[in-house]
Amino acid sequence: MRKNSWIVWLLLLAGAFVVVELHPQVVPQVESQVKATNDKVQPYLYLIKTNIESKLNGTTKTTTEKQVGKVSTPIEEPLKNMITAKTYYYHFDNNVPENVQQVFQNAVDTYNNTGIVRLIPQKSEPNQNNITFFIYHKKINNIASSTVELGNGGPSALQLNNYAINSGRAGLNMTYPNMSVKNSVAMHELGHALGLAHSSYTNSVMYPVDQGVTKLSEADLNGLRKIYNQSTTTD
Numbered sequence: 001m002r003k004n005s006w007i008v009w010l011l012l013l014a015g016a017f018v019v020v021e022l023h024p025q026v027v028p029q030v031e032s033q034v035k036a037t038n039d040k041v042q043p044y045l046y047l048i049k050t051n052i053e054s055k056l057n058g059t060t061k062t063t064t065e066k067q068v069g070k071v072s073t074p075i076e077e078p079l080k081n082m083i084t085a086k087t088y089y090y091h092f093d094n095n096v097p098e099n100v101q102q103v104f105q106n107a108v109d110t111y112n113n114t115g116i117v118r119l120i121p122q123k124s125e126p127n128q129n130n131i132t133f134f135i136y137h138k139k140i141n142n143i144a145s146s147t148v149e150l151g152n153g154g155p156s157a158l159q160l161n162n163y164a165i166n167s168g169r170a171g172l173n174m175t176y177p178n179m180s181v182k183n184s185v186a187m188h189e190l191g192h193a194l195g196l197a198h199s200s201y202t203n204s205v206m207y208p209v210d211q212g213v214t215k216l217s218e219a220d221l222n223g224l225r226k227i228y229n230q231s232t233t234t235d
Ligand SMILES: [Zn+2]
Pocket: 044, 045, 046, 188, 192, 198, 208
């Protein structure tokens, strides 16, 4: 626990630094309207499949979206009803090993292939959308609970009126590399960084329990289109 709270504080400080750093460079004359709405790390969990019913508190659905008609994967709060650029600049933290870079690169390629977002491998300027890929270590104390956090990620939006600059993060838990270094987990965490929230449908990459899904569902694509201001197929 001590180690975990240390990491959280470090990330909080890093988030605060980003906000402080960005602030003066975003249209200074409207500085008072700039609000950092999301400078906290959100501990998104990604759990293994066993014994999940009690963990998800009734949010599980065994149906797929095909059975209930077309839906849209929910959007993370910081990017809801905001306008944001579809172009992202991404980089890997220095300690990210090759195999982790590979699964995140596969995920980047999959999202780029949608044409909805454009992820470019270079460091961003302060006013550009960006994504940092990272690794961390988090041991599950109560292994009897049969749930393991495989990764976490999320958007962090600096909001100027209804315009958002998103500094997303996506990371894998390297305490359990055999379970976490997977394309499905990378797809899920990058989805969070891009603004997708959890889906209750098992064929979504955003279902909170790893189903090995690496293909974005129609609802996932609709969610992305909403965030990046394209018309959805449900409209
Ligand atoms: Zn998640």
